[in-house]
Amino acid sequence: MTWQRVRAEVHRRITDRLWLPGESIPIEADLALELGCSRSTVNRALRALAEEGLLERRRKGGTRVTKTPAARAKLSVPLIRIEIEAQGARYAHRVLRRERIRSPATVRTSLGITDERRLLHLETLHLADGCPFVLEDRWVDPLTVPSLLEADLERISVNEWLVAHVPLSRGDIAFSAVAADAATASILEVEPGAALFVVERTTWRDESGITCVHLSYRPGHRVETTL
Amino acid sequence: MTWQRVRAEVHRRITDRLWLPGESIPIEADLALELGCSRSTVNRALRALAEEGLLERRRKGGTRVTKTPAARAKLSVPLIRIEIEAQGARYAHRVLRRERIRSPATVRTSLGITDERRLLHLETLHLADGCPFVLEDRWVDPLTVPSLLEADLERISVNEWLVAHVPLSRGDIAFSAVAADAATASILEVEPGAALFVVERTTWRDESGITCVHLSYRPGHRVETTL
């Protein structure tokens, strides 16, 4: 009995409603006995189902079938270059603006910056086969990534530079739909008011904010994944 | 040495660039020896890091640090009612349309339906504190969920009914931004052309398509998560 088979069997009992939502299922030891395997194997199977949101586990409380499981999707947000190349298009980018200025309060807040220091502000247009694909508006705190100031961002986009040099970080990400303002519309070569897919990301390393970025995708862009 | 500490230590060696992207790291047995724990513990730690996308593992090939890790987010898509109540608003829904008709080819294709059978088509408006929040346009194959035909969908929304009665299923999900057409705009009480956040989901049970749904969110809606 492999843990995958145990998992499949438990999954079946839930879908077949032998174990109803909200109900407790047998404890690991009993399941191990019934299925003829060790408790470790049962543990691994149940742990996997709990990570998927189908089971809820508590010490002493036992394991229950989740009442209303939220659909869970694993989203993978690749580099913009990879995203474009995956469509079979040629990637290019253009730096539209690069300046070191005081940042708006909203940016300072989301990065957790309290003083008045100037941040690096970058506006980059990413192109697929020469057509505007996404406009990147990014603020970077040079205190956390000083070497970025010397980087040749015409060759490597900030996006890629950061992933390569600060690969591991935690952050928030948000998706929304926004009507294009005049400036953005003109850069993306769409009508003002067009529905843009917007991704906002704030990235942290330990306790200090590194960068926050606003991505405005050309209409038609989709983010797809599997449940 | 717990597996979480092993994981943290390996994570540190990657962030500190002791192990560079693309490089192989020591084999499990050696790490176990060095860190003073059993191989199982190292295995669990490395497996976790691989699931996060930081490591790539292959039998015989060993374990390598991922070159360009894609940001990975776990997205949880809750019931619309839960979503609204989480904002502190009162939930309500209204069934705008309920009919049994032949479906458009696009719907038949995504559900994998080959014959001409009529599907259940439902249009439901979900309200937060009485204000339109999201418009749900859904097709259900009654062959896979026959009992839905007798459900009282004025009391329980289709959305919720399906989650409760067909809780376990796989599916695709896509996010995009779309300009509101006249009909949708009037229902959501926004200007035609407004930027709507759109979620499209197709849900399967085993090999048969259950339902496909198109959700048009009122402008301002955001989907947030953590990397």
Place this chain on the structure above:
DNA sequence: AAGTGGTCTAGACCACTCC
């Protein structure tokens, strides 16, 4: 206080894949 899941261990065998 006691029951349940969380984890660690040491050892074993197996499956994959690179050389």
Place this chain on the structure above:
DNA sequence: GAGTGGTCTAGACCACTTA
């Protein structure tokens, strides 16, 4: 063919939580 990760086992102790 051989090296590496994948997994199973039996037993043990611990941490949390609820009854």
